[in-house]
Amino acid sequence: MSEKKMNSSRRGHLKSLMLAIAKDLLEKEAADLITEKAAFIAENCPAPVLSGGLPELQEMLKKLAQTIDKVDEDRYDAEAKVKKTDKEIEDLKMKVVEIQGIKKPALKKVRMSADAMLAALLGTKHKVTMDFRANLKEVKKEVKEEAADAVGDWRKNVDEQAGMDGRKKKFQG
Secondary structure, X not given: OOOOOOOHHHHHHHHHHHHHHHHHXXXXXXXXXXXXXXXXXXXXXXXXXXXXXXXXXXXXXXXXXXXXXXXXXXXXXXXXXXXXXXXXXXXXXXXXXXXXXXXXXOOOOOOOOHHHHHHHHHOOOOOOOOOOOOOOOOOOOOOOXXXXXXXXXXXXXXXXXXXXXXXXXXXXX
């Protein structure tokens, strides 16, 4: 059997109920946190007695300084433990990667035009269009009109071009 889908009004109603319950839980958690904090302070931090002379105040300050030092040492030790475990976690992650090996994805053959390659290399900042055909030199075919006139005596033409004199005439004329 196929299950019916929930309509949007029912979904919205359930969502609002869940949000209301979550809000109540968060408020209760915040109130519990405040009461726990107050109980901890009352237990560990007794109210100072200020009705004494100078020696009693100095003794109280010394005790506070010792307590502060102890708390700082505990905090430093906890930070050192956290850093050590973080380093161990990173080392284990690296070992897992080494064991699994790095899988190289199969490369796909991509056909790109020159414009697309330049756009990929230079980004969208530079608009470059390369029309390679525009840069090519145009070669005009010359119709040899001499061919019709050269039907005459070809030996005379060969004799003129033979030797250095013939070559000079070719470049001068």
